[in-house]
Amino acid sequence: MSGFRLAMRHLHREWRAGELKVLAMALVIAVASVTSVNFFTSRIHQALTGQANDLLGGDLVYLSESGIAEERVARAVELGLRSAKTVEFPTMVLAGEKNQLVALKAASSSYPLLGHNRTAPKLFAVDTEVTGGPVAGTIWGGSRLLTILGVDVGDVITVGNINLKVAAVLTSEPDQSEGVLFNIAPRLLMHADDLPATGLVQPASRVVYRLLLAGDAGAIGQIRQEWEPKLKPGESLHDVQDARPEVRSALTRGENFLALAALVSVLLAGAAVAMATRRFISRHLDSCAIMRCLGAEQAVISRLYLTQMIVLGLLASVVGIAVGYLAQWGLMIFLAPLAGIELPAPSLWPVVLGLVTGMVTLLGFVVPPILQLKNVPTLRVLRRDLGGLQIGALSAYGIGMLAFVALVLFQAQDLKLAAAIIAGLILVVLLLALVSGGLLLLLKPLRKKGGPAWRFGVTNISRRSGHSLIQMIGFGVGLMALLLLAVVRTDLLSEWENRLPADAPNRFLINIQPEQLDGVRQFLRSEGVEPPLLYPMVRARLVEVNGKAVTADDFKTDRAKRLVKREFNLSWAEQVQAGNTVTSGRWWQPEDRGKAFFSVEQGLAKELGLGVGDSLTYNVAGQRFSAEITNLRQVNWESFKANFFVMAPPGLLDGYPVNYITGFYLPAAQHAVLNRMVQQFPNITVLDVATILDQVRGIIEQVIMAVEYVFIFTVLAGLMVMYAAIHATLDDRIHEAAVLRTLGGRRSQLMSSIVLEYAGLGLLSGLVGAITAGAIGMVVAKQVFDLVYVPGPALWLSGMLIGAIGVGVAGTLGTRFVLNQPPLKTLRGM
Amino acid sequence: MRSEIVVNTQNLHKRVVSPEGELTLLQGVNLSIAAGETVAIVGASGSGKSTLLGLLAGLDEPTGGQVSIGGQDLFALDEDGRARLRGEKVGFVFQAFQLLPNLTALENVMLPLELAGRHDAQQVAEGVLQRVGLTARASHYPKQLSGGEQQRVAIARAFAPHPQVLFADEPTGNLDRSTGERIIDLLFQLNAEQGTTLVLVTHDPHLAARCQRQLELDEGQLKAELQ
Numbered sequence A: 001m002s003g004f005r006l007a008m009r010h011l012h013r014e015w016r017a018g019e020l021k022v023l024a025m026a027l028v029i030a031v032a033s034v035t036s037v038n039f040f041t042s043r044i045h046q047a048l049t050g051q052a053n054d055l056l057g058g059d060l061v062y063l064s065e066s067g068i069a070e071e072r073v074a075r076a077v078e079l080g081l082r083s084a085k086t087v088e089f090p091t092m093v094l095a096g097e098k099n100q101l102v103a104l105k106a107a108s109s110s111y112p113l114l115g116h117n118r119t120a121p122k123l124f125a126v127d128t129e130v131t132g133g134p135v136a137g138t139i140w141g142g143s144r145l146l147t148i149l150g151v152d153v154g155d156v157i158t159v160g161n162i163n164l165k166v167a168a169v170l171t172s173e174p175d176q177s178e179g180v181l182f183n184i185a186p187r188l189l190m191h192a193d194d195l196p197a198t199g200l201v202q203p204a205s206r207v208v209y210r211l212l213l214a215g216d217a218g219a220i221g222q223i224r225q226e227w228e229p230k231l232k233p234g235e236s237l238h239d240v241q242d243a244r245p246e247v248r249s250a251l252t253r254g255e256n257f258l259a260l261a262a263l264v265s266v267l268l269a270g271a272a273v274a275m276a277t278r279r280f281i282s283r284h285l286d287s288c289a290i291m292r293c294l295g296a297e298q299a300v301i302s303r304l305y306l307t308q309m310i311v312l313g314l315l316a317s318v319v320g321i322a323v324g325y326l327a328q329w330g331l332m333i334f335l336a337p338l339a340g341i342e343l344p345a346p347s348l349w350p351v352v353l354g355l356v357t358g359m360v361t362l363l364g365f366v367v368p369p370i371l372q373l374k375n376v377p378t379l380r381v382l383r384r385d386l387g388g389l390q391i392g393a394l395s396a397y398g399i400g401m402l403a404f405v406a407l408v409l410f411q412a413q414d415l416k417l418a419a420a421i422i423a424g425l426i427l428v429v430l431l432l433a434l435v436s437g438g439l440l441l442l443l444k445p446l447r448k449k450g451g452p453a454w455r456f457g458v459t460n461i462s463r464r465s466g467h468s469l470i471q472m473i474g475f476g477v478g479l480m481a482l483l484l485l486a487v488v489r490t491d492l493l494s495e496w497e498n499r500l501p502a503d504a505p506n507r508f509l510i511n512i513q514p515e516q517l518d519g520v521r522q523f524l525r526s527e528g529v530e531p532p533l534l535y536p537m538v539r540a541r542l543v544e545v546n547g548k549a550v551t552a553d554d555f556k557t558d559r560a561k562r563l564v565k566r567e568f569n570l571s572w573a574e575q576v577q578a579g580n581t582v583t584s585g586r587w588w589q590p591e592d593r594g595k596a597f598f599s600v601e602q603g604l605a606k607e608l609g610l611g612v613g614d615s616l617t618y619n620v621a622g623q624r625f626s627a628e629i630t631n632l633r634q635v636n637w638e639s640f641k642a643n644f645f646v647m648a649p650p651g652l653l654d655g656y657p658v659n660y661i662t663g664f665y666l667p668a669a670q671h672a673v674l675n676r677m678v679q680q681f682p683n684i685t686v687l688d689v690a691t692i693l694d695q696v697r698g699i700i701e702q703v704i705m706a707v708e709y710v711f712i713f714t715v716l717a718g719l720m721v722m723y724a725a726i727h728a729t730l731d732d733r734i735h736e737a738a739v740l741r742t743l744g745g746r747r748s749q750l751m752s753s754i755v756l757e758y759a760g761l762g763l764l765s766g767l768v769g770a771i772t773a774g775a776i777g778m779v780v781a782k783q784v785f786d787l788v789y790v791p792g793p794a795l796w797l798s799g800m801l802i803g804a805i806g807v808g809v810a811g812t813l814g815t816r817f818v819l820n821q822p823p824l825k826t827l828r829g830m
Numbered sequence B: 001m002r003s004e005i006v007v008n009t010q011n012l013h014k015r016v017v018s019p020e021g022e023l024t025l026l027q028g029v030n031l032s033i034a035a036g037e038t039v040a041i042v043g044a045s046g047s048g049k050s051t052l053l054g055l056l057a058g059l060d061e062p063t064g065g066q067v068s069i070g071g072q073d074l075f076a077l078d079e080d081g082r083a084r085l086r087g088e089k090v091g092f093v094f095q096a097f098q099l100l101p102n103l104t105a106l107e108n109v110m111l112p113l114e115l116a117g118r119h120d121a122q123q124v125a126e127g128v129l130q131r132v133g134l135t136a137r138a139s140h141y142p143k144q145l146s147g148g149e150q151q152r153v154a155i156a157r158a159f160a161p162h163p164q165v166l167f168a169d170e171p172t173g174n175l176d177r178s179t180g181e182r183i184i185d186l187l188f189q190l191n192a193e194q195g196t197t198l199v200l201v202t203h204d205p206h207l208a209a210r211c212q213r214q215l216e217l218d219e220g221q222l223k224a225e226l227q
Helices: A003-016 A021-056 A070-078 A143-149 A192-198 A217-230 A245-293 A298-339 A349-375 A393-411 A415-448 A452-463 A465-498 A514-526 A558-565 A602-608 A672-680 A690-728 A730-742 A747-783 A793-820 A823-829 B049-056 B079-089 B105-115 B121-131 B147-159 B177-194 B205-209
Strands: A060-064 A082-095 A098-107 A117-120 A128-130 A138-142 A156-159 A162-172 A187-191 A208-214 A235-238 A507-512 A535-545 A568-572 A580-585 A597-601 A615-620 A623-635 A646-648 A659-664 A685-688 B005-018 B021-034 B038-042 B064-069 B090-093 B165-169 B197-201 B213-218 B221-226
Touching: A003 A298, A003 B105, A021 A245, A021 A298, A021 A349, A021 A690, A060 A217, A070 A082, A070 A208, A070 A217, A082 A143, A082 A192, A098 A143, A098 A192, A138 A143, A138 A156, A143 A162, A143 A187, A143 A672, A156 A187, A162 A187, A162 A192, A187 A192, A208 A217, A217 A235, A235 A558, A245 A298, A245 A349, A245 A393, A245 A465, A245 A690, A245 A730, A298 A349, A298 A690, A298 B079, A349 A393, A393 A415, A415 A465, A415 A747, A465 A690, A465 A747, A465 A793, A507 A514, A514 A659, A514 A672, A558 A602, A568 A615, A597 A602, A602 A623, A672 A685, A690 A730, A690 A793, A730 A747, A730 A793, A747 A793, B005 B049, B005 B197, B021 B049, B021 B197, B021 B213, B021 B221, B038 B049, B038 B205, B049 B064, B049 B165, B049 B197, B079 B090, B090 B147, B105 B121, B105 B147, B121 B147, B147 B165, B147 B177, B177 B197
Parallel strands: A098 A187, A138 A162, A568 A646, A597 A623, B038 B197, B038 B213, B090 B165, B165 B197
Antiparallel strands: A060 A208, A060 A235, A082 A098, A082 A156, A082 A208, A117 A128, A117 A162, A138 A187, A156 A162, A507 A659, A507 A685, A535 A568, A535 A615, A535 A659, A580 A623, A597 A646, A615 A623, B005 B021, B005 B064, B213 B221
């Protein structure tokens, strides 16, 4: 008989005997959790990105200063993509005696591809979402434009050589958010078909052409790949990641949460697998000795068990992948209606990851100890006391740990997250071993106290200290995961949610002139709105870094190129803005007033390769000045507050042309305030970011739901570890109970000693689990999610309580049947 | 009956180091057993019977001397070589039965045949199980069987591959007297049918008396041969 067939027969026999169920279940959970999270994140990422792309008017935007070549449109059509074109340029428009400079946009009929315009039927009337743009022969104008020109819906505006009728008041465009702070001219939207007749587009005009594309992610990626390397000066490609730091930041954070949940499940499942393997081995020492006796060579034994484990691992992985796939569907069905998202097809990548996870867990936690089975002393068949096999902790679990580290690195795209988890893992095991060991020592003097059940229970914990230690680590790791879930659920996620409070600024006022500051404050106060802080802003172009002239071409990434190309908004402040933290260097002191210092946002610094000590030279309206970077700041972009990439101490920017910006929360019902403001201060631009705000809020809510769902696996894995831990000493316990009952121990005595022992173990491991969960929560919050979390005694108390009750009940239920069996049957079965 | 020597030892020694100092378990044991013989090794507890059996079967290594099975020097082989030799030539019956708990009675009997790579494992095993009267119990697990039944399964397992030598370690030690009797009858019947060489360790004089030769061990030395 071939070795493989023999191994399969044995696998079948072991499975039938129930020896492999915990092992297989734990593997299935590990694989299912990784697979579902990856299926899910890849799909939700695509879906959420798509949703965020509404803010761009398309999935991808090609931008050119010289026009859109027909081949590009043809290629997009060929790949099955939808497309729309817009042409934008500044121009003067007339109405009667009045004229005004506008930001004109002429759009093709299919515009916008994603998202919607909003219009009102009359000036300052309530607006609604509409499909498409203005039809040929008409225009939509922003309320500011119409106010300045003194016209309303139904009137006529002269655009170049033709007259066009105002058909609606344009209140919001999906793609207005891109470069939101820079488009301060009043808006005018017309149909592209009318453009030639205006005669406005001349060879030398400052025109920006956009080709908006939307459709299949693969085709979008294909276009990106084809076009990106061949972009000429004046051409660029954009997607939402480039456009909105708030959205990008929310997405990344959400994916980090999910990755964390998946990795913790794998770790827990690994622990369960390791414990189940330990039990499998201790129960198979005799079998191996007998087979050695019956003529099996060491290699035969190794092959026999290895083949079984690998086949089991593959089967469990396949089942895990299927479960993960189904779970992901459940999640999608649950989430999709809430989010209103279209689901892209899942990719194959999670299947690969699931398989890799299954095999790595197996090779790391199962194979090394299994390979030691062959070393069992054959003489054990004659002398049972020739015990066991010393499974070297290092060789058996060291490899497991290494394998896990590899898995974490492979799975986590984020190195910081991976490092936090690995460090946490090592710390947890050390801490658990240390604390558990210490607590066990403390327990010894308690053996003399109390009644017989107490004595027996307590004695059991400390007498079996080796097993108790492993059991406590198992319970501790399991409880830690459950408590970590509670921490993440209640504290971290709500902290994240709170970042974007209900009164986060949803309106911005831009272009407030210095002499209008008092007027604006007064106006708002008279309207019953508490005047917000007004930030000064000087528009400047970056011309030199460390004395060397720079242009966009000196930088590699799109984002860096774009950042350098457009004007920076420099601001000044005496104190660090709320929500900003200095991450390196130091903030200036009052005596630094007027000194040539800059504070730079760290993301920008990274993108442009800047650090503390570098010097930047800006050009403001023809005048140049330089200053040294003295600190880098971390900015919470999700706060939606007005934030600045580059700030200076007060005094440095005095004398340059300045205007002010502010953001504040205005309930929808009070929208009329803004209409009155535009009438009183026509030069001020009002930006409505409520849509973007809702979008980000939506992403956060969806991700939180997803994290909670994925944590089901973590909980399952945690329960699995505890189940494996109870099983770890089951054989000893069965034997012991049988002996004690033979010696006259009453059922109730044994029962209360079992209850006491498990409740005691649960209490101790609950405490250890709570301490470690708190510590990990704190580190992960700070390092990975940039949130502040401080664990409190409530966590420790609930840890002990949950541990004592949970482990007490589970342990008692798991062991109770021991008491119901006639002792002889148990003893004979040994 | 062939008269070639199947089991042979020369000046066999076994010493172990214990906390109380060095302990001599076997001291210069010389014996030879011919093919088809039935031999009992008797002696008091601690006389070294099980140690000798362990060495004869190559389950343990001596501190001095030689053992050969079927002319092959056991300790010239490595542990794997000895395992192979056991698979080919040796069968075992133990006091504690040593059945694999997760395998049915039939599967336990099949195990040595499967390990030897035989394709007819199931037919052969079924035949032997029938011979020991356990066909009805073939699909039962060890813990569902009585002690006597478990030992019959163990005997079936031992004889199934037709070993040249069969070692039995206190085969009735865990059984009551009458069950033990029936087990011994079965053991000797099968032994006679297959012409196996039987070496059994026991402290039961009644059982020892049924063997052709009785070797008595005393404090690690072969005292005398009782005929």
